[in-house]
Amino acid sequence: MDRLDLRRFFAPKSVALVGASSDLGKFGGRCFRQLRDFGYGGNIYPVNPRLNELDGLACYPDIRSLPETPDHVCIIVPSAAIPETIRQCGERGVPFATIFSSGFAEGGGEDGKKLQAEIVHLARQNGLRFMGPNCNGLINYVDGVALTSTATINGPRAPAGDVAVLGHSGGLAQVNVMWRAQQAGLGISYQVSCGNDADLDIMDYAEFMVDDAHTRVILMLAESIRSGAKLRRLAEKARKAGKPIVMMKLGRSDAGRQAAISHTGALAGSDAVADDVLRQLGIIRVNDCHEMVDMAMVLRTGHRFSGGGLAAVSISGGNLVHLADQGPAQGLSFPAFSEQTQSRLSSLIPNYVKAANPADVTSAAIGAPEIFSGVMQAIAADPSIDVVVPVLTLHSRQIIEAAAEAITGCGKPFAMVWSGGCTDDPNLTPAELVRRGIPVFRDIAPAMQAIRHAVDYAGLAAEPSHNGSVLGGKSHHLRAALAELPARPTEVQAxxxxxEAGLPVPKGELVATAECASVAFDRIGGPVAVKMVSPDASHKTELGGVRLGITSGHAAAEAARAIEAQVREKAPDLHIEGFLVERMAAPGVEMIVGLSHDAAFGPIITVGLGGVQAEMLKDVAHRMLPITEGDAYSMLRQLRGWPLLDGFRGAPAADVEALVRLMMQVSEFGLELAEDIGALDLNPVLVASKGQGVAVCDALLIRP
Structure with a gap:
């Protein structure tokens, strides 16, 4: 990703506000007031031709009249006046602007879209980069800059923290996430509410956060993703920097236009694709704003949650039962303590009986902080324990501080569940502990969910392995061959x-008549499949156009005649080009491997359980191209049907290695020929027993 320096955008030394006002009932008045009240220390230039002075500052009629070129111009004027303002910014060499005004593409009207395209064109001509339009600006807690109207920053400025919040929306990002995060005890480094993303987009701001030394966790509320490739580069950069990205991806849309004729298109609904691609990129996807705040609490500690083995301790047996229910529901476990740990616990707790995990330390720990902290230190030292979780209710400050000290010093990831309060000091609150770097949850279920996400992230954020070419330099030849095909190639043409691409396709012949099918059988050898070939029939089985397990030339001819008769009965006008006589593949697990195109992420590979029930089962996984071998294995293990490939109930394991090779071939095929392929279905792909390979038994190729 080309480095875009946004330092002057986020921390300008001078700011002009076009449309500034003294009227707090107006947007320009609120923005001006927030900038001043936030403590901005740079030069402020109000621009309003109706005013000579504003709150003790000289007011200017236009950008041309300013005494210096500002680093950042805030534009708060009617949409029709914005093109002229951009021209003036260009004349002065202004590098950055924020356009707050609405009336552009967000309304969906053609006039708004044209006006938005016009201001983008003008900005590019004049060397100006801008946020918006239709946005609520930015807040920079690190440098004390507020270019926004939001009331969330009213009053004394909150101290800067290490969590960045980015969103297209103003209210959702600024109130539901930023303000709540601050109420929970988290500190914010930067907040962006970027609106329409007509020029700069949410990933440009996120890249700044990745580079920024003050930011450790990035929270993104994305209503749209304009470029999957750009998101991929951002995710790779964030992973290398060790900065987790947590995303709430909003909005759902219908599957692509190929869904009606392509199994893959029907299975690759955009939200399902987003879910899997974010997993692929190591981005944590959450469902609501509470989860975003929870994940920021956990991830900013910097601990790597390398496993899901939890140890919990409490004096509340009921809470521990609840914990024992909720942990496994998230795929987390409570390993048994080792004998050494049991011995240490017995020396700490009076009248101790061998403890289970989660551990109830009973009333013996009440008023004895040394017992509570000692127990946590003991269980944290157990090698089978990955995460330490003290569960507190109503306790004295001594007990709470002892628990906090024990977990922060234990050397392992931790999270605290504190459902009550402090009995002897109302100033000690969960928010106070969060400010010290301790994730504190008020309920057990959100804690388990956040730990699950953190464990998953530790696995997702691994460096991908490099994979070489599997097409062997055939791309140019394949592209030329594909260009010669019709929009809807037949199975034989596909x-x-x-x-040619090297995919494992069984030997077969196209014949024109039933009699020729018999001759083809003699050349190929049996058993064979006989299939109708027609450019007008995407799914042959429904029409009765397939016969399997044919063992003689005579039977091949009879199968062709039967197919023709049945198809003519169901679809009298269907054009039949002939019959494909093809060697039967070895029996195995039926899979589907396909390609489709997603509006945001581009070419997508899909794999799942296949056959005629593929759309009914919907047991599929998706990834953005290209994929690594690690991605391919991850996709397969994600499937509910993975045990069928791994040797279910004593059955021989399938040739997963061969299936992965096929997936890598399809990935490169789709990436190299992305502009020439609308969709591709390989269904079924038969995966034989380990070492016996795979076979592409049917193929549907659709040109754009």
């Missing part, structure tokens, strides 16, 4: 192309 398979010839796939064979």
């Amino acid at each position: 398979k010839l192309l796939l064979t």
